[in-house]
Amino acid sequence: MSIPRLYLDQPLEAGREVPATPGQAHYLGSVMRRGPGDAVLLFNGRHGEWEGRIAAIRKDRCALLPERQARPQPPQADTRLLVAALKRDAMEWVVEKATELGIGLIQPVFTRRSVADRVNAARLAAIAQEAAEQCERLSLPRIGAPQPLPAVLEAWDGIPLLVGAERGERPPLARAAKGLHAPWAWLVGPEGGFDRVELDDLARRAFVSTAALGPRILRAETAAIAGLTLLQALAGDWTE
Known part of the structure; x- marks a missing residue:
């Protein structure tokens, strides 16, 4: 089963919950049929890629919990x-x-x-x-x-x-x-x-x-x- 991968315009750090957008909450819950505890991958263009979990999800609301950095952020070539x-x-x-x-x-x-x-x-x-x-x-x-x-x-x-x-x-x-x-x-x-x-x-x-x-x-x-x-x-x- 593939792990959903989401871009978040939020700081990412271990143990700090971040909110998903309503569209992302709908995607995770209604499209991907994911629930609390399920794995996600998160990135924000600044802090690399993070492995994390769905902390809570309900309709158009979702909280995501980054747990550890899986990949550091590389420099972006111009x-x-x-x-x-x-x-x-x-x-x-x-x-x-x-x-x-x-x-x-x-x-x-x-x-x-x-x-x-x-x-x-x-x-x-x-x-x-x-x-x-x-x-x-x-x-x-x-x-x-x-x-x-x-x-x-x-x-x-x-x-x-x-x-x-x-x-x-x-x-x-x-x-x-x-x-x-x-x-x-x-x-x-x-x-x-x-x-x-x-x-x-x-x-x-x-x-x-x-x-x-x-x-x-x-x-x-x-x-x-x-x-x-x-x-x-x-x-x-x-x-x-």
Whole structure:
């Protein structure tokens, strides 16, 4: 029987009861059919993973008791995904998979050809939390407030930003990432690609490198995750 694993925005220490959210209480009691004394795994993104027990549960109320730390909190590498706002299902899928891949920041951006004009950041944060609980990650990615791409670039802190460009003569991403180590970021445009003004703006910035993802045209969500997979393998925590 699998042990439920929950993220709590609470300090975790041995013997100190912490409350679950009403949704978590419903999940434990009604969905997982757990009761007092049953085992849980807890994490908060700061204090590692804890083995614990359900101290009390009733309808939408639940108290959880951390007992011992099972895994210490590792440092979070500064890895980022910038992705043009996509349609809801595609955007949610990207957030789920980027969370599973261990990305530290997911930043939705609005571009000239974005297919969506709004992003539900709260919904994306909930999806990221659920994905982190399921993949045994010890932290949650930050979900950035959606912003226009020029605003994000103007406020950029200078870490290497690799940009997926499907047209023109671009080096393969594996070559562009040679020798790269975190921190880094990966930017993917909308289904119609970046327009010329955006490409010119990116080209003039010293921290930007453009790269290709093979001979085929990829959907935006495919390009986002394919690029992150390659970067994690070459310059991320898959090398550890």
